[in-house]
Amino acid sequence: MATTAMDLTLTNQLSSFASKAQLNRSPKARAFSVRCSVPLSSDGAALGLAERPWKTSDARLVLEDGSVWTAKSFGASGTQVGEVVFNTSLTGYQEILTDPSYAGQFVLMTNPHIGNTGVNFDDEESRQCFLAGLVIRSLSISTSNWRCAETLGDYLAERNIMGIYDVDTRAITRRLRQDGSLIGVLSTEDSKTNKELLQLSRSWDIVGVDLISGVSCKTPYEWIDKTKSDWEFNSIERDVDALHVVAYDFGIKLNILRRLASYGCKITVVPSTWPASETLKMKPNGVLFSNGPGDPSAVPYAVETVKEILGKVPVFGICMGHQLLGQALGGKTFKMKFGHHGGNHPVRNLRSGHVEISAQNHNYAVDPASLPEGVEVTHVNLNDGSCAGLAYPAQNIMSLQYHPEASPGPHDSDYAFQEFIEMLKRAKQNA
Numbered sequence: 274m275a276t277t278a279m280d281l282t283l284t285n286q287l288s289s290f291a292s293k294a295q296l297n298r299s300p301k302a303r304a305f306s307v308r309c310s311v312p313l314s315s316d317g318a319a320l321g322l323a324e325r326p327w328k329t330s331d332a333r334l335v336l337e338d339g340s341v342w343t344a345k346s347f348g349a350s351g352t353q354v355g356e357v358v359f360n361t362s363l364t365g366y367q368e369i370l371t372d373p374s375y376a377g378q379f380v381l382m383t384n385p386h387i388g389n390t391g392v393n394f395d396d397e398e399s400r401q402c403f404l405a406g407l408v409i410r411s412l413s414i415s416t417s418n419w420r421c422a423e424t425l426g427d428y429l430a431e432r433n434i435m436g437i438y439d440v441d442t443r444a445i446t447r448r449l450r451q452d453g454s455l456i457g458v459l460s461t462e463d464s465k466t467n468k469e470l471l472q473l474s475r476s477w478d479i480v481g482v483d484l485i486s487g488v489s490c491k492t493p494y495e496w497i498d499k500t501k502s503d504w505e506f507n508s509i510e511r512d513v514d515a516l517h518v519v520a521y522d523f524g525i526k527l528n529i530l531r532r533l534a535s536y537g538c539k540i541t542v543v544p545s546t547w548p549a550s551e552t553l554k555m556k557p558n559g560v561l562f563s564n565g566p567g568d569p570s571a572v573p574y575a576v577e578t579v580k581e582i583l584g585k586v587p588v589f590g591i592c593m594g595h596q597l598l599g600q601a602l603g604g605k606t607f608k609m610k611f612g613h614h615g616g617n618h619p620v621r622n623l624r625s626g627h628v629e630i631s632a633q634n635h636n637y638a639v640d641p642a643s644l645p646e647g648v649e650v651t652h653v654n655l656n657d658g659s660c661a662g663l664a665y666p667a668q669n670i671m672s673l674q675y676h677p678e679a680s681p682g683p684h685d686s687d688y689a690f691q692e693f694i695e696m697l698k699r700a701k702q703n704a
Contacts, residue, residue, distance in 0.1 A: 332346035355456070359380075559586055
């Protein structure tokens with residue numbers, strides 16, 4: 274049986290409280306060594322311990338660049354492939370988990386400590402978790418929040434979502450910023466070699482894939498939920514004659530619907546494939562094209578729907594809806610290096626000159642140079658100068674690349690909903 278030894282050197286130093294007489298009588302300091310030996314079992318564990326009392330690495334993240342990152346798993350187990358993106362939000366991990374725009378992606382949180390507030394069922398942004406997995410630095414071992422209903426690990430396990438922790442998220446983030454978004458594979462299966470996982474990452478691609486159809490509702494429905502008074506911050510009185518808005522669900526977040534309802538709208542939510550002719554038969558006051566995941570060029574049917582509606586009723590596009598509007602107007606979209614993901618992106622409103630801190634989640638952007646004459650760029654991202662908002666007053670069109678409902682995030686951009694309402698009122702008066 275193997276043993277381990279520890280050498281300990283002790284020094285009998287003079288006490289600072291000794292009297293002068295005692296100091297004169299005291300011998301010089303003496304040093305001696307103690308050697309301790311502890312018998313170990315063959316696997317290195319101390320005798321009598323069945324296993325280590327802490328979790329060991331049991332998962333891998335293999336990126337398409339060939340790097341392998343060992344980690345510890347929580348939530349579901351198995352093997353999953355997805356595009357790795359980093360999110361710089363400091364709070365709101367539950368809203369991020371349930372944002373349909375993250376379909377097909379692993380979300381890496383740059384905030385190192387995640388899970389300390391647990392999860393609850395009031396902060397969800399959709400009916401389920403659509404992301405491929407969660408990557409974090411440190412998983413909280415306890416929760417401390419009066420709204421907590423269960424732990425983050427249990428929540429992910431119930432929804433079959435993989436998570437890993439104790440991985441160097443700073444190093445991965447720097448790699449993504451340098452090389453761009455990378456395809457990765459999460460796995461807890463020992464039977465799969467790193468080479469097999471690497472091959473899987475290099476054989477999968479998110480570009481050109483229609484991810485909208487997998488997150489959209491299947492049939493139309495009326496939004497009837499009211500905004501709870503605890504979360505209501507709109508002081509504008511609601512009209513008795515509510516404005517009717519048809520919202521295309523490309524992966525719509527619930528707080529977009531709550532904000533529209535808060536501003537007094539009657540809302541009908543329709544699937545991503547809902548024909549424009551059926552929408553126009555409803556005679557809505559306006560149409561909202563929502564956020565959603567993936568490549569806007571992979572959903573030409575949605576672009577055609579937008580084209581058929583433009584000019585007939587006022588429209589508002591958010592995130593994916595903004596990109597679809599850009600294409601419908603004749604512009605082009607492109608894939609960004611690593612996209613914008615977080616609740617702290619500065620945006621300048623070019624009309625007012627004000628700077629807003631915005632919540633963003635997208636990997637694609639509209640090329641403003643490709644837009645036709647008459648289309649105005651209204652907002653610019655101050656981090657990279659990309660187009661963050663459009664307007665075409667001649668056809669009552671407005672759009673934002675980011676999320677004015679900001680869940681999670683600041684409420685700097687909530688005025689956009691009011692601008693949409695004012696546009697609907699003007700169009701109604703001029704009809």
